[in-house]
Amino acid sequence: MRIITHTLGCRVNHYESQMIREKLQGLPGQGELHVVNTCAVTGLAARKGRKLIRKLRREHPRALIVAVGCQATDSPEELRNAGADLVVPNRDKARIREIILAHLKGGTVQTRSWPSLAGERIARDTEQIRANLKVQDGCSVGCTFCKTWQVRGPLRSKPPAVAREEAECLAAAGHPELVICGVNLAQYGRDLPGRPTLVDLLHEMLQVPGIRIRLSSLNPEGVTRELISLFAEEPRLCPYLHVPLQSGDDRILQRMGRPYTAAEYRERIGEFLEKVPKATFGADVMVGFPGEDEAAFRRTYKLLEELQPLRLHIFPFSPRPGTPAAAFPHQVPPAVKRERARTLEELGKALSRRVQERFLGQVLRPILEERVDGMWRGHAENYIIVALPYVGYPRGTILPARLTEVRESFSVGVMEDNGDL
Numbered sequence: 001m002r003i004i005t006h007t008l009g010c011r012v013n014h015y016e017s018q019m020i021r022e023k024l025q026g027l028p029g030q031g032e033l034h035v036v037n038t039c040a041v042t043g044l045a046a047r048k049g050r051k052l053i054r055k056l057r058r059e060h061p062r063a064l065i066v067a068v069g070c071q072a073t074d075s076p077e078e079l080r081n082a083g084a085d086l087v088v089p090n091r092d093k094a095r096i097r098e099i100i101l102a103h104l105k106g107g108t109v110q111t112r113s114w115p116s117l118a119g120e121r122i123a124r125d126t127e128q129i130r131a132n133l134k135v136q137d138g139c140s141v142g143c144t145f146c147k148t149w150q151v152r153g154p155l156r157s158k159p160p161a162v163a164r165e166e167a168e169c170l171a172a173a174g175h176p177e178l179v180i181c182g183v184n185l186a187q188y189g190r191d192l193p194g195r196p197t198l199v200d201l202l203h204e205m206l207q208v209p210g211i212r213i214r215l216s217s218l219n220p221e222g223v224t225r226e227l228i229s230l231f232a233e234e235p236r237l238c239p240y241l242h243v244p245l246q247s248g249d250d251r252i253l254q255r256m257g258r259p260y261t262a263a264e265y266r267e268r269i270g271e272f273l274e275k276v277p278k279a280t281f282g283a284d285v286m287v288g289f290p291g292e293d294e295a296a297f298r299r300t301y302k303l304l305e306e307l308q309p310l311r312l313h314i315f316p317f318s319p320r321p322g323t324p325a326a327a328f329p330h331q332v333p334p335a336v337k338r339e340r341a342r343t344l345e346e347l348g349k350a351l352s353r354r355v356q357e358r359f360l361g362q363v364l365r366p367i368l369e370e371r372v373d374g375m376w377r378g379h380a381e382n383y384i385i386v387a388l389p390y391v392g393y394p395r396g397t398i399l400p401a402r403l404t405e406v407r408e409s410f411s412v413g414v415m416e417d418n419g420d421l
């Protein structure tokens, strides 16, 4: 059977699509199988999932279409109505081969309890040179706007030794950078015997030679003193953290159910930027959360202006059915949400440029990821995207490059001759 995967959403979903590709290798049968790994984080993501399935059904009338993932867990009927032959919820993702084989024989498979992550593995990442490595799933924070924790099951963590073994395989498969991801990495290890922390996991991963390690998104409560100290002393840990802020206003943070204040966020990011060489950070911000007035929005704006993120992801509040915030009073009009999002986008671009300018003349170490307009482009250790004139090195090489110019969303550099590779 010809297997095609389509992935919506986060790094965890991309990791799981790779796992699904590996599990479905050599699946017997004729024709095409389209696996759509769906997302439920916003109304837009859910709409994209339905639209994609309708399009696939139209364009591939005889194909087997299987919907998996967060939206498949949250609203399976919607995806069946859109044209999916089979809908597989998150708890059964790892058993997808068994489920499809049973379906092809006209049967079904009983759903079971949520599987441990110790059995989840990938051998390589066929989509990108910086490989995703999932080490955690589930979340118990319960933010009032969030669907994810409702569809991702109980807290589950991949034991450090298992994660290390997987990292060794990915390194051997040629991935020079691993991106550690989870639904809520700040809760890593809470379900494991001895409750190893994220710092313990990183110590284990740092035993793997020949790679650098990046953390994907990490909630503020995970940016601990221990973590900052480890990043300060270990150059193989990429000095970039993506830390969702959501709002710079404490009243709004409380209504969101976020377990930190704006002052705590400022203090942790401030310490990370001060103590870790070449450090930068990124943030997620939600605009238009119910009750967000102009003053609250200004506080968010001011905090971002002060901390200067390299990356800013802006999400207009999207009321998700089944979440408390969808029913909160003082919903913000769409036009106001759009205006606030536009204002933060402008701010984000200006701050990103300012951060990149701080590194002009310095040497960073980008990884050669893709060729754009005859130049190599890739992420440096602190996540600045660096464009380099074509140099005769293969994709995946990490090179020393001195920054010479800042453009809108990336910087230009020249390879540093005397730099060691």
Ligand code: SF4
Binding pocket: 139, 140, 141, 142, 143, 146, 147, 148, 149, 183, 184, 219
């Ligand atoms: S921390 Fe909040 S937003 Fe993130 S997955 Fe958990 S409940 Fe959702």
